[in-house]
Amino acid sequence: LQERLSGILDALTRRGALSDADVQAALREVRRALLEADVALEVVRGFTDKVRERAVGAEVVKSVTPGQMVVKIVHDVLVETLGSDAEAIDLNAPPPVAIMMVGLQGSGKTTTTAKIAKRLAERSKRKVLMASLDTRRPAAQEQLRVLGEQISVDTLPIVAGQTPVQIAHRAMQAARLGGYDVVMLDTAGRQFVDEALMAEMAEIEAAARPHEVLLVADALTGQDAVNLARAFDERLSLTGIVLTRLDGDGRGGAALSMRAVTGKPIKLVGTGEKLDQLEEFHPGRIAGRILGMGDIVSLVEKAAESIDAEKARAIAERMRKGAFDLDDLAEQLRQMQRIGGMQGVLGMIPGIGKMKRQLDAANLDDRVLKRQAAIISSMTREERRRPEIIKASRKKRIAAGSGTRVEDVNRLLKMHRQMADVMKAMGKGKGGLGRLFGIG
Ligand code: GDP
Ligand code: MG
Numbered sequence: 001l002q003e004r005l006s007g008i009l010d011a012l013t014r015r016g017a018l019s020d021a022d023v024q025a026a027l028r029e030v031r032r033a034l035l036e037a038d039v040a041l042e043v044v045r046g047f048t049d050k051v052r053e054r055a056v057g058a059e060v061v062k063s064v065t066p067g068q069m070v071v072k073i074v075h076d077v078l079v080e081t082l083g084s085d086a087e088a089i090d091l092n093a094p095p096p097v098a099i100m101m102v103g104l105q106g107s108g109k110t111t112t113t114a115k116i117a118k119r120l121a122e123r124s125k126r127k128v129l130m131a132s133l134d135t136r137r138p139a140a141q142e143q144l145r146v147l148g149e150q151i152s153v154d155t156l157p158i159v160a161g162q163t164p165v166q167i168a169h170r171a172m173q174a175a176r177l178g179g180y181d182v183v184m185l186d187t188a189g190r191q192f193v194d195e196a197l198m199a200e201m202a203e204i205e206a207a208a209r210p211h212e213v214l215l216v217a218d219a220l221t222g223q224d225a226v227n228l229a230r231a232f233d234e235r236l237s238l239t240g241i242v243l244t245r246l247d248g249d250g251r252g253g254a255a256l257s258m259r260a261v262t263g264k265p266i267k268l269v270g271t272g273e274k275l276d277q278l279e280e281f282h283p284g285r286i287a288g289r290i291l292g293m294g295d296i297v298s299l300v301e302k303a304a305e306s307i308d309a310e311k312a313r314a315i316a317e318r319m320r321k322g323a324f325d326l327d328d329l330a331e332q333l334r335q336m337q338r339i340g341g342m343q344g345v346l347g348m349i350p351g352i353g354k355m356k357r358q359l360d361a362a363n364l365d366d367r368v369l370k371r372q373a374a375i376i377s378s379m380t381r382e383e384r385r386r387p388e389i390i391k392a393s394r395k396k397r398i399a400a401g402s403g404t405r406v407e408d409v410n411r412l413l414k415m416h417r418q419m420a421d422v423m424k425a426m427g428k429g430k431g432g433l434g435r436l437f438g439i440g
Contacts, residue, residue, distance in 0.1 A: 022070075023052065023055050023070060026070040026071075026074075027048050027051060027052060027070075030048060030051065030070075030074050030291070031044055031048050033290070033291050034047065034048075034253065034256070034290065034291075036251070037251035037252065037253035037256075037289070037290040037291075038220070038221070038222040038223070038225075038250065038251060038253035038254060038257075039253035039254075039256045039257055039290065040222075040223050040225055040226040040253075040257040040261075041223065042226060043226065043256060043257045043260045043261065046260065047077065047078075047081065047256070047260070050077050050081075051070075051073055051074050051077050054073050054076075054077060055069075055070060055073050074291065075287055075288075075291070078256070078283075078287040078290065078291070079283045079284055079287050081256060081259060081260060082255060082256060082259055082266070082281075082283035082286055082287060083259060083265050083266065083281070083283055087240065087265040087267050087281075088267070088280075089116065089120070089212060089240075089267060089268075090211065090212060090239070091120075091124070091126070091181070091182065091211070092211075093211040095175075095180065095181045095182070096129070096172065096175035096176060096180045096181060096182060096183045097181065097182050097183070097211045097212075098171075098172065098175075098182075098183045098185055098208045098209065098210035098211060098212075099116065099182060099183070099184050099185065099210060099211065099212040099213075099214065100185045100187065100204065100205060100208060100210035100212070100213045100214070101113050101184065101185065101186050101187060101214055101216055101242075102187055102189075102201050102213060102214070102215055102216065102232055102236065102238075103189055103215055103216035103217055103232075104189045104190060104191065104192070104193070104217075104218075104228065105188075105189035105190055105191055106189065106218075107189060107216045107217055107218050107244060108216050108218065108242075108244035108245065108270055109186055109187065109189060109216045110132070110134070110140065110143055110144055110147070110186050111147075111244070111270070111273065111275070112214075112216050112242050112244060112268075112270055112278070113130060113144065113147075113184045113186040114130065114144070114147035114148070114150075114151055114153070114275055115270065115275050115276070115277070115278040116184060116268070116278065117130050117148075117151065117153045117182075117184050118151040118153065118275050118276065119278060120181075120182055121151070121152070121153050126181040126182050127178075127179065127180045127181045127182070128153050128154070128180065128181065128182045128183075128184060129153075129154050129155070129156060129171065129174065129175050129178065129180040129182070129183050129184070130144055130147075130148055130153055130154070130155045130156070130183075130184045130186065131144075131155065131156035131167060131168070131170075131171035131183065131184070131185055131186065132144040132145075132155070132156075132158075132167075132186045133164040133167045133168055133171075133185055133186060133187045133188065133204060134164075134186060134187060134188035134189075135162070135163065135164055135167070135188065136188040137188065140188065141158045142158070144186055145158065147275070150275065151275055154178075154180075156170065156171050156174055164187065164188065164200055164203075164204055165203050165204055165207045168185060168204050168207045168208045169207055169208075171183050171185060171208070172207075172208055183208075185204065185208055185210065187200075187201060187204060188200070193227065193228060193231040193232075198231065198232075198235045201232075201235065201236055202235050202236060205236055205237070211239075212239045212240065213236050213237055213238050213239050213240075214238075214239065214240050214241065214242050214267065215228075215229065215232050215233075215238055215240070215241045215242070215258070215262075215264075216241075216242045216244060217229070217241060217242070217243060217244070217254060217258060218243075218244055218245050218250075218254070219243045219244060219245045219246045219248065219250040219252050219254055219255070219269075220245060220248060220249075220250040220254070221254040221257075222253070222254070225253075225254040225257040225258050225261075226257050226258075226261050228258075229241070229257070229258040229261045229262045229264075230261050230262070233261070233262040233264065238262060238264050239264065240264055240265050240266070240267035241255075241258050241259070241262070241264055241265070241266045241267065242266070242267060242268045242269070242270065243255055243258075243266055243268075243269045243270065243281070244269070244270035245270060246269045246270060246271050247270075247271045247272045247277070251289055251290055252286045252289050252290055253290055255281075255286050255290070256286075256290060265281075266281040267281060268280065268281060269281050311331065312332075315328045315331060315332060319419075319420070319424070322420070322424045324416075324419065324420045324424075325384055325385050325386075325387070326376050326379065326383070326384040326385070326387055326416060327376075327384050327385070329376065329415075329416050329419070330373060330376040330377070330384075333369050333372055333373050333376070334373065371402070371404055371408065372412050374402040374403065374404065375398060375399075375402045375404055375408060375409055375412050376412070377402070378397075378398045378401035378402035379398055383398075387413055387416060387417075390409075390413060395409045395410065
């Protein structure tokens with residue numbers, strides 16, 4: 001598969017422009033990659049539609065190959081769909097905060113219950129009580145008790161003959177009396193989603209009023225992921241998803257399926273049987289895994305770099321014409337901030353060592369770059385276009401508006417002047433910027 005996708009991308013690379021047929025061809029491969037990663041069919045359709053919409057309207061930057069552009073869009077949409085930020089378990093409620101774990105049999109509920117309890121006890125210093133509401137499997141409650149001992153987290157004493165709802169009530173009461181911060185409720189699963197399971201889960205939810213209801217699902221879940229997630233989401237107030245067995249061969253397509261169907265965040269992932277093998281969810285990592293391309297991230301980075309280079313080239317062209325104004329400087333500062341240093345346009349221009357050293361000496365760190373951007377944004381449009389009109393009173397106003405001092409404004413204007421002068425001089429000389437950027 002990897003070869004197939006790369007093959008298509010190479011083919012796109014060799015051609016000049018991105019045609020509809022190219023997009024279609026690339027999307028066909030993307031569709032296949034998603035299906036092979038076990039993303040549910042209906043989710044695949046919605047996803048590729050979204051990519052197509054984005055791709056059609058997208059400005060294809062000259063120096064980015066069409067293939068890179070498509071990959072970047074696919075990757076971006078995938079990460080967006082998976083959720084851009086890691087969302088933590090929410091304990092923001094009056095204690096004891098109940099966390100209910102639901103899912104099919106063998107999905108990893110009990111293990112994950114212990115993993116989360118361990119993390120909350122050790123990292124967040126919470127007093128945690130675990131309770132097994134699994135009365136179906138004979139040894140289930142004992143399994144949780146043993147895990148509790150391993151991680152030094154209390155478990156609710158086992159009382160024979162109680163129903164899951166009775167245990168839930170008892171757990172909440174014990175937590176209140178015992179001054180616990182968190183109660184983890186580990187429930188019983190079934191082989192398949194059925195009415196009996198859903199009814200039991202709904203009853204427990206009504207009894208314990210959990211603040212978090214986490215659906216635990218195996219990363220290997222294939223086309224079933226959609227029905228599974230939908231069934232639980234319809235009957236319960238799901239707050240998040242935990243994906244287990246991400247250490248296995250699964251490509252993690254279930255992450256996309258379940259996220260797309262429920263809109264609920266994937267909060268954590270299980271990466272092994274050991275009780276500390278629980279990690280934050282990183283959309284970028286799963287995206288790369290789903291697409292099945294180890295090098296996709298570098299491809300995407302290359303594309304992003306090229307886009308920056310394209311902007312840099314446009315600025316250079318304006319410099320050559322002597323039209324480098326403060327808006328251009330602002331754009332350049334933005335790029336420097338993003339790249340995190342002096343590797344922007346300046347770094348690409350030979351013979352600019354002296355100015356680079358000056359700028360370095362001026363300590364162009366993030367803070368300074370931000371301050372300079374603030375100064376420029378406190379200027380009027382006219383002032384940005386024609387800096388020469390900025391005299392004393394305007395400087396005072398700009399300094400006040402950007403929370404800086406007049407010296408800072410002066411320093412910025414001086415830097416701009418120096419840059420503009422050097423650019424102009426180089427632009428006039430043969431083989432200056434023009435040759436450098438291939439626009440002479
Ligand atoms: P439950 O029936 O949903 O409570 O599932 P269990 O927690 O009892 O887990 C079933 C099996 O899956 C056990 O052998 C666990 O050790 C294993 N397991 C759970 N989470 C993971 C994981 O993230 N990675 C791996 N490799 N195994 C896991
Ligand atoms: Mg269990």
